[in-house]
Amino acid sequence: MPGIVITGHGGFASGLLQAVEQVVGPQPDCVAVNFPEQMSTAELKAALISALAEVAQPDGVVFLTDMLGGSPFRCASETADAHGDCEVLTGVNMQLAAEMMLERDGLSLHEFREVALACGKRGLTSLWHERRRVKCEGVQTDGI
Helix, strand or coil: CCEEEEEEEECHHHHHHHHHHHHHCCCCCEEEEEECCCCCHHHHHHHHHHHHHHHCCCCCEEEEECCCCCHHHHHHHHHHHHHCCEEEEECCCHHHHHHHHHHCCCCCHHHHHHHHHHHHHHHCCCHHHHHHHHHHHCCCCCCC
16 A cells, blocks of 8 residues: 655645545545745755655555646655655545545555546546536436
8 A cells, every 4th residue: 555645735735635534534654745835845845755754655655746847746756756666646636535545555556646547537527517427327426
């Protein structure tokens, strides 16, 4: 089971982890690293290195970041490159994070990456699209 480090601008990381744990329960080997305005990128990188050490697993570590090209993504990428045995995913949403916490047991880093990307894409939709899918496919859902 890969360890997880969630990072992002402001309180994104701790907020996402709190929301995920509300839905799926406490998560072992998972930490949040926020990037508040007053934090430098050097401080962020040091915090990510510390978090990596905290959640390191034989199956590796996955960094979940908020947006492509942002400081949290860049610092996580540098940390992953220096450490090895890591994946960095960006554009993370609640759908991806919640599902992957439940799915990560037994997944390799590469499997985690592929399943997570499919999960995140599946979670990005609209009410109109979901209603159309339900109508066209006759799918029964709890939420729509």
